[in-house]
Amino acid sequence: MDPLLYGHNPEQGIVAVRQASDSTMRVYIRSPEGLTSKEVEFYPFFLLSDSSFLDNFPIKHWVKELQGSNFFRYLCAFTRWSEMWDAVHHIIEVYNRGAVKRVESFNDLPILHLRYDPVSQFLMQTGRTLFKGMNFEDLHRLQLDIETYTKHGQKFSNPNRPEDQIILIALSDNRGWEYVISGKNTSEKEMLLELVQIIRERDVDVIEGHNIFNFDLPYILKRCELCGIDFTVGRDGSSLRSSDSRSGSRERFTNYILYEIDGRHIIDTMLLLQSYDQSKRVLEHYGLKYAAQYFGFAKEDRMYIPADRISWYWDHEPDLLVRYALDDVRETRLLSDHLSRGVFYLAQMIPFNYGTAARLGSAVKIESLFVREYLHQKHSIPKPQMGAQTSGGYTDIFYTGLLGPIVDIDVESLYPSIMIGEKIGPKSDTLGICYRILENLTRMRLDAKRRMNKSENQTERMLLDALQSSFKILINSFYGYLGYSRGLFNDYEAADKVTQSGQKILHQLINSITSHLGIVVEVDTDGIFFVPPRSFQGEEKEKEFVKMISKDLPRGINLVMNGRYKVILSYKKKNYALLGYDNKIVIKGSSLISRSMEKFGRYFIQQCVDALLNRNINGLHELYLNVYRDIIEHKLSVADFAKTETLRESREEYLEAVEKGHRNRTAAYEVALANLTHWKIGDRIAYYITGTDMNVKGFEHCKLVDEWDPNFPDENMQYYLKRLLELAKKFEVFFTPEDFHAIFSTDDLFGFSAEGITPLMLHVPRVTEEVEEEESEVFQIHPTIELDESEHIV
DNA sequence: GGACTCCGTATACC
């Protein structure tokens, strides 16, 4: 086991670490004899650039001068956590004596580097990590889901209302146990006490829930308070602790409170789902039921109950509600089986508690590997470099319109491959460990992948897949770390080298495809959509072609075929739609499919794309007429034309920015100001446009969705008609002006005929060619590129 | 009063 990746301490079976006192850590260990714990001494530390700041600090401490000439040259250690903070305050005071700008917090001290999390400090300095020698299945994981009552006439449960009590607690674990605490014949207080008892008796390592940070835990805590009991679920009998918001900035970026339990971990599957989707970007939202269906483990007879019917079921059909709640915990368990496995493997490497590892971004994880090794070698550590990256991925579009057949190729792990192949890493990494870590991770990943592909055992394959994908996420983040402004080891020049190398490889591929008479349509960073040469049609030939053009690539750069499609509707850079051989349609890009677009607009665009891909011109016209009619006849409901936006600023920030002229008023915030007394950053608000003039200012004519009355619809019909035409105009480039006006118009007194209307394909003018060519080259689809059913070899 | 540009914010792609 490589100590660079796993730390230098091989101790096995650590399931959790928790600060026990000012100077000790409690380490919980699982061994064949059961669970034990021990108290271990801990020496809090930070890094300093100049040891003289501590010259007159009276309390016992150590200052170790580190090797090398990086910025942070002194390691300062203490016997107590509180004394470390005394030292920090001492330094702030000394620093402010000579400073032009006073600093208030250790965060603003450029001469000091301190990791706030004591557990992480401990793991980093001892080289320990969690879960060594353990399998994911060795963890005892409990899933929890509560159902709550809602007072009649109210929309949501509110833990502050006495009658909105917890009515059901559904529980399950990864050993096949399931249990429901029902509130039918039990008081809420007894229910909560039983829950505490169960968690302690079953002595679980992990408590899991979907949206547990934002709903279940705060709700449970509030009800415990009302019942006058403590939620003492810690392994040492302590209560669940919510993070004191000492760092007031936490709220700014994350809209949940953190909870900690002594000796155990809390995992919110909703957060796991979000980070899963950050790389895949396939989920419409992060609801449990939707996710279960997406991953394909929702059972057929699964019980569904709408949120606003829960109280009714409790009053009339409590058994069905029990079934529903059990289905919820089951799906939570399956979701976690799927998503938390990777975090488990990661926690074996990085110096963080399991729950922390599930929440951290990848930059912090990578940096922790660097810092741990530098501390181990007693080597000085650099500070973040000032500056910025100057280049990024290469994106381009060569044709718009309908083209096919299409092959989609990808350079596999483009940036990490370049970093390894050309040995690019941070200049400040004087020990040269970046390359070693990256290479080792990659080797382990490929090894896991190879074993996965060879394995016949379904369970083993899943296990190895989780392993390799958790490596992959980390591997892919190394490039991002180079350009990360706050990374200690950042290096913008190195990041630029990587992207420029990437651009070169893409250009080489494009040239290769074109020289073989393939037609490159769209390019983005590491992927190319192109029409293969006529002599390479059909799946086998296409694969052969990909193999051929990959031959000239640098060593370590691998090409894979990502997919093949009947047609592409190429619209703009990063915006296209694909029609697969299974007739499924995929739409990509914010201008074609965006969460901020009104529902009717999304529907309209989707149907238009469908019609275009299938060359159904009549369908386009019909669609336009139908939506037009729906708008003028008030057939749409408020949900169809409302816009939902996320509030990313607080009331105060917004008002201040507007007043100072830094930003304009917008409808979303004006609606929020008028209707909400308070909102959290991250809250979403749905509104619609009122008035009669189609050119109204949105922020002056907007109403909350709830204010809309179907009996007196007051949406701005003219405005939404204008909006419809705006959306239709996205398709203007695909037709001649005459054709476009014929299709997207309602004045077809003499009937509409699609005859003679063909979508255009345009060669997008090259920026480098702009001198020679003013207007783009327009031509009808040529047989080589046209999708012609008869030509297909499927 | 429209056409135009500029700017900040939001969303999405890789």
Added chain:
DNA sequence: ACGGGTATACGGAGTCC
């Protein structure tokens, strides 16, 4: 507490004619 750059859409404000 926090990976990155590239790209499009949109609303509002200011400017010009």
